[in-house]
Structure formats: structure tokens, C-alpha cells
Amino acid sequence: MFQNIPQVKLGIIAVSRDCFVISLSERRRKAIVESYAKKGGELYEVMTTVENENDMLKAVDEAKNAGCNALVVFLGNFGPETPETQVAQYFDGPVMYVGAAEESGDDLINGRGDAYCGMLNCSYNLNLRKIRAFIPENPVGTADELADLIAEFVPVATALLGVSKLKIFTFGPRPHDFFACNAPIKALYDLGVEIQEDSELDLLVAYQAHEGDKRIPAVVEDMKNELGAGCQYPDLLPKMAQFELTLLDWAEENKGSREYVAFANKCWPAFPKAFGFVPCYVNGRLMAKGIPVACEVDIYGALSEYIGLCVSGDQVTLLDINNTVPQDLYDQEIKGNYDYRLHETFMGFHCGNTPMCKLNSGALKYQLIQNRNLEKGGEPDFTRGTLEGDIAPGKITFYRLQSTADTKLTSYIAQGEILPVATRSFGGIGIFAISEMDRFYRHVLLSKHYPHHGAVAFGHVGKAMYSVFQYLGVEDIAFNQPKGMLYKDENPFA
Structure with missing residues (x-):
């Protein structure tokens, strides 16, 4: 077969609300990358975690410089509404949004991320800015669950890149x-x-x-x-x-x-x-x-x-x-x-x-x-x-x-x-x-x-x-x- 369809290179950018512990998003991002690798996928881990607009610009540039043509924006906690949606605005390619499920009933104080709540405001803000993005049917999950959803995003991103x-x-x-x-x-x-x-x-x-x-x-x-x-x-x-x-x-x-x-x-x-x-x-x-x-x-x-x-x-x-x-x-x-x-x-x-x-x-x-x-x-x-x-x-x-x-x-x-x-x-x-x-x-x-x-x-x-x-x-x-x-x-x- 001729190379007449795109090869998707996925990157993942974690976002963090500045009033939450940033390490929570970073640790959860790393867990997704590791889970996706175990399932046979390759996910470029953008090391800049986005808390503000300057972080957003840096993270998007990092993804572009790494050759990423599709992105996963990961709400490891509640997430900052403006810069997290600007990622899709500044990145030229399909973008998926997902959030982290809570991990343990024994860690619901410093370990609670509230991404279940944050995804709502993220979706609302995307609509305000008239930005198209992919949100799966069940977008909040564990690292293993999100790794499976990211794998399902690949054929979608392939088609979107191809059509463009x-x-x-x-x-x-x-x-x-x-x-x-x-x-x-x-x-x-x-x-x-x-x-x-x-x-x-x-x-x-x-x-x-x-x-x-x-x-x-x-x-x-x-x-x-x-x-x-x-x-x-x-x-x-x-x-x-x-x-x-x-x-x-x-x-x-x-x-x-x-x-x-x-x-x-x-x-x-x-x-x-x-x-x-x-x-x-x-x-x-x-x-x-x-x-x-x-x-x-x-x-x-x-x-x-x-x-x-x-x-x-x-x-x-x-x-x-x-x-x-x-x-x-x-x-x-x-x-x-x-x-x-x-x-x-x-x-x-x-x-x-x-x-x-x-x-x-x-x-x-x-x-x-x-x-x-x-x-x-x-x-x-x-x-x-x-x-x-x-x-x-x-x-x-x-x-x-x-x-x-x-x-x-x-x-x-x-x-x-x-x-x-x-x-x-x-x-x-x-x-x-x-x-x-x-x-x-x-x-x-x-x-x-x-x-x-x-x-x-x-x-x-x-x-x-x-x-x-x-x-x-x-x-x-x-x-x-x-x-x-x-x-x-x-x-x-x-």
C-alpha cells in the first residue's frame, strides 16, 4: 500500500490548576505514558506542565518540535480553563481532552484532583472559543482506561489529518x-x-x-x-x-x-x-x-x-x-x-x-x-x-x-x-x-x-x-x- 494516509505521532500535555499540587498532574501523566507503552503505543511526553498561557506556548512548541501532529490534553487535576483550551487553538492538528479519575479512597485530600469537575469547564470554554476537539464517551478514567481511549483516538486523528x-x-x-x-x-x-x-x-x-x-x-x-x-x-x-x-x-x-x-x-x-x-x-x-x-x-x-x-x-x-x-x-x-x-x-x-x-x-x-x-x-x-x-x-x-x-x-x-x-x-x-x-x-x-x-x-x-x-x-x-x-x-x- 502506498503511503497515502498520515502516520500519527501523538503527544500528551498535562495541565494543572495553580491552586492544585502540580506533581499530581505530572505523576498521573507519566502513568498514562507508561500504560500506553505497555499496550504497544508510543506517546511523546511533553515535559512542560501547563498552568498558565506562557506554559501553554512552551508546551505546544515542545510538541511541535518533537514532530507531534496530534495531541492529548490531560487534566491531571481540575486544570486551568483558558490555557488548556488554548492548546487546541495554537496547535495545528487534532486534539483530544481527557481527565484523571481519583485513585484511592485513602487519598482524597492532597491526592484529589477534581478533573471530573474540570472537564465540564473545559468543554464549556472550548465551546465559547468555537474550538473543535475530541472528547471520548467516558473521558475521565484511570491511566489504563485513558491509554485505551488514546488508542481509539489514533484512527480518528489519522482521518482528520488526512482530510486536512x-x-x-x-x-x-x-x-x-x-x-x-x-x-x-x-x-x-x-x-x-x-x-x-x-x-x-x-x-x-x-x-x-x-x-x-x-x-x-x-x-x-x-x-x-x-x-x-x-x-x-x-x-x-x-x-x-x-x-x-x-x-x-x-x-x-x-x-x-x-x-x-x-x-x-x-x-x-x-x-x-x-x-x-x-x-x-x-x-x-x-x-x-x-x-x-x-x-x-x-x-x-x-x-x-x-x-x-x-x-x-x-x-x-x-x-x-x-x-x-x-x-x-x-x-x-x-x-x-x-x-x-x-x-x-x-x-x-x-x-x-x-x-x-x-x-x-x-x-x-x-x-x-x-x-x-x-x-x-x-x-x-x-x-x-x-x-x-x-x-x-x-x-x-x-x-x-x-x-x-x-x-x-x-x-x-x-x-x-x-x-x-x-x-x-x-x-x-x-x-x-x-x-x-x-x-x-x-x-x-x-x-x-x-x-x-x-x-x-x-x-x-x-x-x-x-x-x-x-x-x-x-x-x-x-x-x-x-x-x-x-x-x-x-x-x-x-
């Missing part, structure tokens, strides 16, 4: 009569994401310039090894290798001041005729290398994929929330074997962009839908290039970050699983099961006007994803609410 230094390349406008994933890009600028919108002609010229590239044979060989018996069109591989190198070089040559990249590319209807193939397999290969490539110029899909990549540390994919599971298939394969109703299941599908490593068994095939349209259902030629197969079963998180028409960020997160049931269909596809999916579909996906594309992370990462969206200022974070918990627009008499 991300550039998304786009090629071409969305296909005509297919505007479903189109959304204003202003909200991306508000997040700090850079967008570079390019023409399909730019991509074609760059692709043609890579003809005869000396690296092509090595990429072809790698593709053959990956596909194995699924290499049904070996004659197609040199073209696809040429395209892969085109995208990789484009990213390197055009990322400019940004450190991380993603693509949102037009892939039909002109692309197959102009390039001689469909790009699905290459899109999946770039995702496997750590560079998301969203289909159909879905810019927010690309951003969603990138966030999932950072949070999970694993490949993700982008799928259509596509079709229902037929009753007979449900009765034969799912009913009685898995604890889901028919309407809690659906099929997630795309033409063939899911990485090979996330399929049960993948094969290079052709885009059936485009073949019908562009090649009149005949022998496939330029509609070849999909990577098809059933997606491997396991836990998943289905999610999306999206802008509304009036540029307000919204999002949803739903955890579930892919069932080990054959789909009997084409494309990169799986049978998904999410509790109360029918209600989620109606009162989130439909009611809140989401497009048909959803990102899929392979694991349950909803907790970290929610924290990322919350830190980014997304006020509407929807989820699949359990039975008995009504959605705002849900008919209570239905």
Missing part, C-alpha cells in the same frame, strides 16, 4: 441523466479538502503519453499474478497497466501542496470507446494500494472512501445500494440461518471496482450493462475490464459523508455484515444485512435525500467514524435506529 491535507482529482462531469451523486463542492473547501477538476481529454492525453512505458510489462505481470485463473482477457492487461501508471503519475505530478490524494473519475459512456476498456479493475487496484478511485465522478464518495481507509487502516469500496434480495433466495439461504428479516437484507453492487482481496474469488470480466448499451449485447470488446465476484463475508460499516444542495454536510453510518450467501448475480456484489435496514432505507436514505452510492469499510468502525464526522462539524449523523426508537418523520401508527 487531501486533494481529490476529478475527470469529467457526471454522465447525463445520472446526477444522483452530484453535490456542491463548497463544503469540501470548508473541510480543507482541495479539489482539482480535470477534463476526460486531459486524462486521455496523459494516457496516450504513457504508450510504450517501460514499466508496463512489470505491471502486467503483477496483474496476471493477482488474477490467476481469473485472468480471462490477458490481451487487455497492457492497456489497463498503461492506465494504472497514468493515474499514479498524475497523482504524483499534480498533488501540489497536498500530501494525500483520491480520484473521482468518469467511467462511462465515452470512456470505454476512447480508452478501449472500462477502468473498474484498475480502480480496485489503486484502492488496494491506498488510493481511492470513486466511480462516476462521485466526489463525496471518494472522500467517504478516503475517511474509511484512514479509520479502518484497510481497503474499502464504493457500492450501489442496489437491489432487494428475492423472496425465494431469502427462504432458501437466509431464513432460519441468519437472524435477519427479508427487508433487513439487500444487495450492494458495483460493476467491478472492489479490490481483489475483498472478493471470494475475482475474475476479469466485462461490464454487462454497458455492453448492452454500447456494444448492443454482442461479443464484448471495449466494455471489458471489470473485476467481478461475490464480496467476502464478514462485518461491515456502510456509511457516507455528503453535502446537501445548500452545502450543509450530512452523514450516515450503519453497521452490519455481508452474509456468506452466493448472490447468483454479476459484478462486484454481496448480500448485506443491517438491522432495521427497511426503516433506515426509508427514513434516512430516502427522507434525507442520499444518493445510491455508499462506502463500505470491512469491519465495525462506526464508533471512530462517528467521532470523525462529529469533529468535522457534521451536525446530522444518522444511523440505523433500533426497533422502538422512532425516526423524526416515522409514522408512529404505521
Whole structure:
């Protein structure tokens, strides 16, 4: 995998109210660092304990000079409200706030820190200053408990750092009569994401310039090894290798001041005729290398994929929330074997962009839908290039970050699983099961006007994803609410 996500270096700064014993914060800070190290983590201990604004400036400089790009501010006692919140104001990176639990019933005079109280004023002051910060669900704890919370902060910080230094390349406008994933890009600028919108002609010229590239044979060989018996069109591989190198070089040559990249590319209807193939397999290969490539110029899909990549540390994919599971298939394969109703299941599908490593068994095939349209259902030629197969079963998180028409960020997160049931269909596809999916579909996906594309992370990462969206200022974070918990627009008499 390419280094397309940040490496988090965490520092910890202890704060102390000047009317409390400073050594209490310092001793408790040291205990957290030691506990975190025992759990396999590395936490840079900033030795300046913050009691006032001058201490704050010194501590932040110490963290920056040590290369820290994310911080934990630790209230070892009540803490000084102004300088402790100024840490997040002066530090350029995600900041987490936690406080110390009391340690012993035998030491509640000089050994009492009152951080349980101090966290309240800290949160209040952060809000007054309009400073975003990460406060976990249970932010006051022992050294071991806080070490675990700090470990949970790492994927959140990774995503936040990545988004702040991300550039998304786009090629071409969305296909005509297919505007479903189109959304204003202003909200991306508000997040700090850079967008570079390019023409399909730019991509074609760059692709043609890579003809005869000396690296092509090595990429072809790698593709053959990956596909194995699924290499049904070996004659197609040199073209696809040429395209892969085109995208990789484009990213390197055009990322400019940004450190991380993603693509949102037009892939039909002109692309197959102009390039001689469909790009699905290459899109999946770039995702496997750590560079998301969203289909159909879905810019927010690309951003969603990138966030999932950072949070999970694993490949993700982008799928259509596509079709229902037929009753007979449900009765034969799912009913009685898995604890889901028919309407809690659906099929997630795309033409063939899911990485090979996330399929049960993948094969290079052709885009059936485009073949019908562009090649009149005949022998496939330029509609070849999909990577098809059933997606491997396991836990998943289905999610999306999206802008509304009036540029307000919204999002949803739903955890579930892919069932080990054959789909009997084409494309990169799986049978998904999410509790109360029918209600989620109606009162989130439909009611809140989401497009048909959803990102899929392979694991349950909803907790970290929610924290990322919350830190980014997304006020509407929807989820699949359990039975008995009504959605705002849900008919209570239905």
C-alpha cells in the first residue's frame, strides 16, 4: 500500500490548576505514558506542565518540535480553563481532552484532583472559543482506561489529518441523466479538502503519453499474478497497466501542496470507446494500494472512501445500494440461518471496482450493462475490464459523508455484515444485512435525500467514524435506529 494516509505521532500535555499540587498532574501523566507503552503505543511526553498561557506556548512548541501532529490534553487535576483550551487553538492538528479519575479512597485530600469537575469547564470554554476537539464517551478514567481511549483516538486523528491535507482529482462531469451523486463542492473547501477538476481529454492525453512505458510489462505481470485463473482477457492487461501508471503519475505530478490524494473519475459512456476498456479493475487496484478511485465522478464518495481507509487502516469500496434480495433466495439461504428479516437484507453492487482481496474469488470480466448499451449485447470488446465476484463475508460499516444542495454536510453510518450467501448475480456484489435496514432505507436514505452510492469499510468502525464526522462539524449523523426508537418523520401508527 502506498503511503497515502498520515502516520500519527501523538503527544500528551498535562495541565494543572495553580491552586492544585502540580506533581499530581505530572505523576498521573507519566502513568498514562507508561500504560500506553505497555499496550504497544508510543506517546511523546511533553515535559512542560501547563498552568498558565506562557506554559501553554512552551508546551505546544515542545510538541511541535518533537514532530507531534496530534495531541492529548490531560487534566491531571481540575486544570486551568483558558490555557488548556488554548492548546487546541495554537496547535495545528487534532486534539483530544481527557481527565484523571481519583485513585484511592485513602487519598482524597492532597491526592484529589477534581478533573471530573474540570472537564465540564473545559468543554464549556472550548465551546465559547468555537474550538473543535475530541472528547471520548467516558473521558475521565484511570491511566489504563485513558491509554485505551488514546488508542481509539489514533484512527480518528489519522482521518482528520488526512482530510486536512487531501486533494481529490476529478475527470469529467457526471454522465447525463445520472446526477444522483452530484453535490456542491463548497463544503469540501470548508473541510480543507482541495479539489482539482480535470477534463476526460486531459486524462486521455496523459494516457496516450504513457504508450510504450517501460514499466508496463512489470505491471502486467503483477496483474496476471493477482488474477490467476481469473485472468480471462490477458490481451487487455497492457492497456489497463498503461492506465494504472497514468493515474499514479498524475497523482504524483499534480498533488501540489497536498500530501494525500483520491480520484473521482468518469467511467462511462465515452470512456470505454476512447480508452478501449472500462477502468473498474484498475480502480480496485489503486484502492488496494491506498488510493481511492470513486466511480462516476462521485466526489463525496471518494472522500467517504478516503475517511474509511484512514479509520479502518484497510481497503474499502464504493457500492450501489442496489437491489432487494428475492423472496425465494431469502427462504432458501437466509431464513432460519441468519437472524435477519427479508427487508433487513439487500444487495450492494458495483460493476467491478472492489479490490481483489475483498472478493471470494475475482475474475476479469466485462461490464454487462454497458455492453448492452454500447456494444448492443454482442461479443464484448471495449466494455471489458471489470473485476467481478461475490464480496467476502464478514462485518461491515456502510456509511457516507455528503453535502446537501445548500452545502450543509450530512452523514450516515450503519453497521452490519455481508452474509456468506452466493448472490447468483454479476459484478462486484454481496448480500448485506443491517438491522432495521427497511426503516433506515426509508427514513434516512430516502427522507434525507442520499444518493445510491455508499462506502463500505470491512469491519465495525462506526464508533471512530462517528467521532470523525462529529469533529468535522457534521451536525446530522444518522444511523440505523433500533426497533422502538422512532425516526423524526416515522409514522408512529404505521
